[in-house]
Amino acid sequence: MDRVLITGASGFLGSHLGVHLANSGHEVLGFFHTNTIPLPFRSLKGDVSDREALLKRAEEFHPTAIVHAAALSRVIDCEREPELARRVNILGTTNVAEVARSCKAYLILLSTDQVFDGHRALRKEGEAPCPTHEYGRCKAEAERLAMAVPDSLVLRSNNIVGRSFGWGSSFTDGILAKLVRGETAKLFTDQFRSPIHVKTMAEVIHRCIAERKSGVLHAGGPERMSRFETGLALARAYGYPESSILSESMTSHPQQALLHRDGSFDTSLLRSNWADLGSEKIAAGLQHDALEGVR
Numbered sequence: 001m002d003r004v005l006i007t008g009a010s011g012f013l014g015s016h017l018g019v020h021l022a023n024s025g026h027e028v029l030g031f032f033h034t035n036t037i038p039l040p041f042r043s044l045k046g047d048v049s050d051r052e053a054l055l056k057r058a059e060e061f062h063p064t065a066i067v068h069a070a071a072l073s074r075v076i077d078c079e080r081e082p083e084l085a086r087r088v089n090i091l092g093t094t095n096v097a098e099v100a101r102s103c104k105a106y107l108i109l110l111s112t113d114q115v116f117d118g119h120r121a122l123r124k125e126g127e128a129p130c131p132t133h134e135y136g137r138c139k140a141e142a143e144r145l146a147m148a149v150p151d152s153l154v155l156r157s158n159n160i161v162g163r164s165f166g167w168g169s170s171f172t173d174g175i176l177a178k179l180v181r182g183e184t185a186k187l188f189t190d191q192f193r194s195p196i197h198v199k200t201m202a203e204v205i206h207r208c209i210a211e212r213k214s215g216v217l218h219a220g221g222p223e224r225m226s227r228f229e230t231g232l233a234l235a236r237a238y239g240y241p242e243s244s245i246l247s248e249s250m251t252s253h254p255q256q257a258l259l260h261r262d263g264s265f266d267t268s269l270l271r272s273n274w275a276d277l278g279s280e281k282i283a284a285g286l287q288h289d290a291l292e293g294v295r
């Protein structure tokens, strides 16, 4: 079993991951920043850009593995506040990488399709990053910093679906909130991703830790889906009429210059590692959430 430090533990993915790893017998310590809701696993408040405080607290825990999920993770926020984006996403990763080195811990950096330009479908792990905005540039730099750590993995994702359970918010949360209120949701028919369910993503990370996977890995579901198709899968899972999901084009968005048309991944490496996880369609996870009453 590992001693796993999770940064961004109060985020959508980090909170699911903390619960999943703690339930799997790992010793978990989560770091959060502005969160005020107690997490269901051991956690501490701290800013990843505060080197001294981060090193002191992390070294006291002495992790054997670190999952660095903390980020300023919205494209528009990074564009509006580029200095903050660099401080959290680049300086934060510099500091986390230093912790990994000093503790000789295995490091996973959560990264994104946004390190590419959005012009080509089904990107493979070996393709060179070509970012077009501040978030993408920060993450591409963070990837270089993480890859310089001897035992490390860059784990890219592009659309993690499923409900948050109190911490962070997801693409799914925003759409379901509208459907629950009896409203419709408008989604792009011309923007594509490889959605993966958050619980599948947490298990991918669990196995990466167990097997100490290194290099770069694209974690996405087996289907290249438009945002509209993803919304339809969600409506079906929760029993809402398909007519509650309306189609629109991303060209109608006021910030369309920032939006990437195609962030989909080639996920054959994921499938060759773990056929069960790599072939899991999001419909199954969404239906499971709906049955469990995770609304």
Ligand SMILES: NC(=O)c1ccc[n+]([C@@H]2O[C@H](COP(=O)([O-])OP(=O)(O)OC[C@H]3O[C@@H](n4cnc5c(N)ncnc54)[C@H](OP(=O)(O)O)[C@@H]3O)[C@@H](O)[C@H]2O)c1
Pocket (backbone or CB within 6 Å): 007, 008, 009, 010, 011, 012, 013, 014, 031, 032, 033, 034, 035, 046, 047, 048, 049, 068, 069, 070, 071, 072, 073, 074, 088, 110, 111, 112, 113, 156, 157, 158, 159, 160, 161, 167, 168, 169
């Ligand atoms: N969700 C997706 O679909 C998706 C897709 C691709 C990649 N990713 C990547 O996956 C990771 C997790 O995504 P997410 O959706 O879970 O993100 P999220 O919900 O936005 O959570 C971000 C986390 O970062 C923490 N954080 C922000 N600034 C910080 C700082 N200065 N010091 C310490 N912690 C700080 C937040 O803490 P507080 O809330 O306590 O302030 C929060 O826990 C991110 O690196 C993101 O770029 C996510």
